[in-house]
Amino acid sequence: MKNGLEDVIAAETQLSDVDGEAGRLIIRGVSLDQLVAGGTYEGVAALLLDGLMERSFDEAELRGWLAKARTKVFVHIEAADAALLALPPVDAMRALIARLPDGEDFDTALGLLAAPAVFLPAVLRLQRGQKPIAPDTALSQAADILRMLTGKLPSKEQVAALDTYLVTISDHGLNASTFASRVIASTQAGLTSSVLAALSALKGPLHGGAPGPVLDMLDAVGTAENAGRWLAEALERGERLMGFGHRIYRVRDPRADALKGALKPLITSGQVDSARSALAEAVEAAALAILKARKPDRQLDVNVEFYTALLLEALFPREAFTGVFAIGRTVGWLAHAREQALDGRLIRPRSVYVGPLPAAA
Ligand SMILES: CC(=O)SCCNC(=O)CCNC(=O)[C@H](O)C(C)(C)COP(=O)(O)OP(=O)(O)OC[C@H]1O[C@@H](n2cnc3c(N)ncnc32)[C@H](O)[C@@H]1OP(=O)(O)O
Ligand SMILES: O=C([O-])CC(=O)C(=O)O
Numbered sequence: 363m364k365n366g367l368e369d370v371i372a373a374e375t376q377l378s379d380v381d382g383e384a385g386r387l388i389i390r391g392v393s394l395d396q397l398v399a400g401g402t403y404e405g406v407a408a409l410l411l412d413g414l415m416e417r418s419f420d421e422a423e424l425r426g427w428l429a430k431a432r433t434k435v436f437v438h439i440e441a442a443d444a445a446l447l448a449l450p451p452v453d454a455m456r457a458l459i460a461r462l463p464d465g466e467d468f469d470t471a472l473g474l475l476a477a478p479a480v481f482l483p484a485v486l487r488l489q490r491g492q493k494p495i496a497p498d499t500a501l502s503q504a505a506d507i508l509r510m511l512t513g514k515l516p517s518k519e520q521v522a523a524l525d526t527y528l529v530t531i532s533d534h535g536l537n538a539s540t541f542a543s544r545v546i547a548s549t550q551a552g553l554t555s556s557v558l559a560a561l562s563a564l565k566g567p568l569h570g571g572a573p574g575p576v577l578d579m580l581d582a583v584g585t586a587e588n589a590g591r592w593l594a595e596a597l598e599r600g601e602r603l604m605g606f607g608h609r610i611y612r613v614r615d616p617r618a619d620a621l622k623g624a625l626k627p628l629i630t631s632g633q634v635d636s637a638r639s640a641l642a643e644a645v646e647a648a649a650l651a652i653l654k655a656r657k658p659d660r661q662l663d664v665n666v667e668f669y670t671a672l673l674l675e676a677l678f679p680r681e682a683f684t685g686v687f688a689i690g691r692t693v694g695w696l697a698h699a700r701e702q703a704l705d706g707r708l709i710r711p712r713s714v715y716v717g718p719l720p721a722a723a
Contacts, residue, residue, distance in 0.1 A: 363714055368609065372709070373536060373544060377410060377697050380535040382610035387617065389533055398620045403503045403528040404428065407475060407693045410533055414700035415468045425502060431476035432497035432506060435462070438477075439484045439494050447488050452565050452684040454485045456558060464552030466703060471696050474557050478692055479503055482685040483510035486678075504528060507689065508677065519627045520677060526624035527673055530617045531666065531687060533694030535610065539563040539570065540691075540698050547699035548709040556699035561688050567604070570687040574680050575604040576671035579645070586644035593645070593652050603649050605668030612661040621669035625676070634676045642672050 364370055379388045387394040390409050397406060404425045412418070419427070438461050446454050458481045462473050476497075484494035487510075495510045504524040508516035516524075534540070543560035547553075564570035583592045593603060608615060628634040646664055653662040674683050702709075 366609075372541065372711075373698075373702065373705075375536070375698065375701060377694070377701060378533040378535055380610050382608070382612050385611060385613040385616050387534065394530065394616050394620055397529050398526050398624070401529040402525045403532075403690070406529045406532045410693050410697040411471065411700070414697055414704070415471060417468055426499075427472055428476055428503055429497065429499035429501070429506070431472040432480050432503075433499060435473055435477045435480050436484075436494075436496055438462070439481070439488075442485060442488055447485065451482060451485050451489070451681050452561070452688065454489075455481045455685050455688065456561050458485070459554070459561070460558055462554050464554040466550075466553060466700075470553050471700075474553055474696060475503075475692055478685065478689040479507050480510065482682060482689060483507060485685075486511060486682055511678070517631070517633065519631050519633060523624045523628055523673060524677055527621065527670065527686070528690035530620045530624075531670070531690045533691075533697065537569070538566075540694055543695040543699045544702040545709045547702040548705075548707065550703065553696055553699055557692055557695055560691070560695040564688055564691065565684050568602075570667075570684050570691070572604045572665075572667035573671035573674060573683040573687075576668055577675060577680055579604055580638075580641055580671070583641070583645055586641060589645045589648035590652065593649050597652065597656060603653065605671065606649055606653060606664055607660075607662045608665045611663060611665065614663045615665045617666040618664045618669050621666070621673050625669070625673050628673075628676050634672075638675070639672060642668070 377390060379386075381387075389397060389406065390412070392409065402421070405421045407428075408419060408421045408424045411424075438458050441458060441461060442454065446457050449457065455478055459474070459477050462477060463470065480497060487494050495513055498506055498509060501509060502521070502525075505516055505521045508520055508524060536544075539560040542563040543556040546556040546559045567575060579596075583589050596603065625634060625639060629636050629639060646668060650663065670687070671683070674686055678686055
């Protein structure tokens with residue numbers, strides 16, 4: 363038996379392949395490099411959902427339907443009362459998504475793609491005492507998310523950076539949240555239930571909750587000179603270094619460089635301080651050296667969350683990061699849920715009982 367199901371194959375999928383030895387990610391036959399070159403959220407969503415819903419569509423059609431779906435789900439913001447707004451943004455978002463009807467059809471899927479994109483900016487604004495901003499059907503999903511957050515049209519560099527992020531993290535094999543989505547789908551509970559379960563799995567600090575703590579780490583380190591000492595002390599305390607290590611990758615996560623690349627136009631146009639990325643690079647180098655020295659048997663490298671933190675810091679407040687991850691990953695969860703539902707087989711593994719036996723009569 364493998365603790366944590368390590369190396370256990372639990373599904374066949376046509377959606378994505380993570381090669382942990384080569385450091386390569388393929389999404390539906392397209393390599394990550396090809397996908398991020400000018401790729402948009404709507405483009406990767408159309409690619410992932412192709413053939414899995416009851417109707418077919420291309421990127422342009424999806425963009426139009428998604429824009430309308432954003433407007434449709436906006437009414438649910440009315441349900442954001444004081445108790446809901448006291449929750450962390452990702453939990454408030456989950457509570458609002460739970461209001462959506464369940465189902466297996468395209469309309470349900472569209473609502474679920476639109477909902478996190480609308481609910482997250484609205485929750486963040488309400489938590490700051492500001493009025494939510496209604497969606498604009500003329501905009502792409504990435505541009506509208508940023509506009510609904512700030513009330514201003516984002517720069518083209520900001521939209522491109524967010525599109526690259528959403529494309530990069532859209533799907534990633536059988537990660538914990540996607541597995542959760544497939545387990546729920548296998549019971550035929552419906553797509554909303556799958557997304558809610560997956561979101562609950564995503565928010566943990568070992569999965570999609572890591573980027574906020576990455577920034578906390580950068581802040582605590584403060585200067586490049588301090589990095590080695592601070593990281594050594596953190597490991598002494600038994601802490602894990604956030605943004606490093608991965609269950610599958612034994613080399614650098616290929617998404618780290620895709621996200622680092624997406625940061626460059628923001629740095630060169632003066633929208634991100636180059637000192638911040640220099641500090642991140644110094645912390646990365648120090649962390650890799652110390653992890654290599656302390657865990658020589660384990661190849662621990664940088665994962666997607668390290669440069670996610672830096673990229674998202676340029677666009678969102680820190681408390682929003684896990685919610686932004688969910689905006690991008692929902693399409694992967696939906697595609698996997700549909701693939702699993704079409705397969706039709708209930709997921710039900712076995713456990714080994716190691717508890718006490720009943721006393722003899
Ligand atoms: C989108 C994503 O989900 S990407 C991952 C985001 N999460 C993080 O960045 C949190 C930090 N990283 C981690 O906690 C882990 O690397 C995980 C959860 C991502 C993967 O966990 P596992 O597959 O169980 O780790 P793995 O088996 O490779 O760990 C082996 C050893 O390395 C250690 N290790 C792994 N990652 C780290 C880390 N970031 N910092 C310090 N030590 C680490 C483990 O403690 C373990 O040591 P031990 O055998 O002495 O107990
Ligand atoms: O694949 C994993 O286990 C975690 C991860 O990187 C992701 O979900 O993007």
